[in-house]
Amino acid sequence: MKKFIVILLVMLNLSLIWAAENATAEDVLSVKIEADSIVATFVIPQDMHLTIQKDYFYLDVDPIEGITFEETIYPKGKMDDYGFENVYGTVQLIKKFTIDDKVDREKVEFKIYAGFQLCYDSYCEAPVDAEYTLPLIPQNN
Numbered sequence: 536m537k538k539f540i541v542i543l544l545v546m547l548n549l550s551l552i553w554a555a556e557n558a559t560a561e562d563v564l565s566v567k568i569e570a571d572s573i574v575a576t577f578v579i580p581q582d583m584h585l586t587i588q589k590d591y592f593y594l595d596v597d598p599i600e601g602i603t604f605e606e607t608i609y610p611k612g613k614m615d616d617y618g619f620e621n622v623y624g625t626v627q628l629i630k631k632f633t634i635d636d637k638v639d640r641e642k643v644e645f646k647i648y649a650g651f652q653l654c655y656d657s658y659c660e661a662p663v664d665a666e667y668t669l670p671l672i673p674q675n676n
Contacts (some may be wrong), residue, residue: 536571536666556641557619559663560649560663560664562578562580563577563578563579563580563663563671564577564649566576566647566657566665566669567577567669568645568669568670568671571631571632571633571634572629572630572631573596573629573630573632573645573669574627574628574629575594575627575629575647576620576625576626576627577628577651578624579622579623579625579653580653581628582653583623583654584621584622584654585621586612586619586620586621586652586654586659587612587620587621587622588619589607591650591651591662592628592651592652593628593648593650594628594629594630594647594648594649595607595630595648595649596632596645596646596648597645599643600635600638601634601635602632602633602634602635602638602643603630603632603633604632605630605631605632606630607628607629607630608628608631609628610626610627610628613639621654628640628649640671641671641672643670643671643672644668644669644670645667645668645669645670645671646667646668647666647669648666648667649667650651650664651663
């Protein structure tokens with residue numbers, strides 16, 4: 536009976552690891568335009584975290600003439616025993632922008648880049664990078 540329980544626990548652990556290792560950008564990340572901001576929402580699986588490191592947890596956008604982008608706003612995380620700041624659950628990265636009055640808002644299209652690296656307490660998965668193209672004003676078809 537003890538062997539059965541141990542095997543069952545190992546199988547459960549392996550299935551959780553497999554699910555996390557196969558997490559894609561679509562599983563974790565969504566990006567949208569809200570008023571004067573680009574908002575990337577990350578849904579972090581249970582028992583995992585993202586470490587606030589700008590190379591592995593980021594939101595960026597290609598420059599556009601007539602639009603000024605501010606620095607990305609990061610959530611406040613919790614410091615771990617090694618001095619890293621980690622975030623859990625659902626978090627957002629926000630990049631605010633201002634548009635010059637001369638810019639035709641109907642023609643504005645953002646080329647957005649976002650990325651993350653999911654981690655357990657003992658190791659991290661490979662980084663995931665995603666690319667989005669979103670209009671400032673959604674097109675109704």
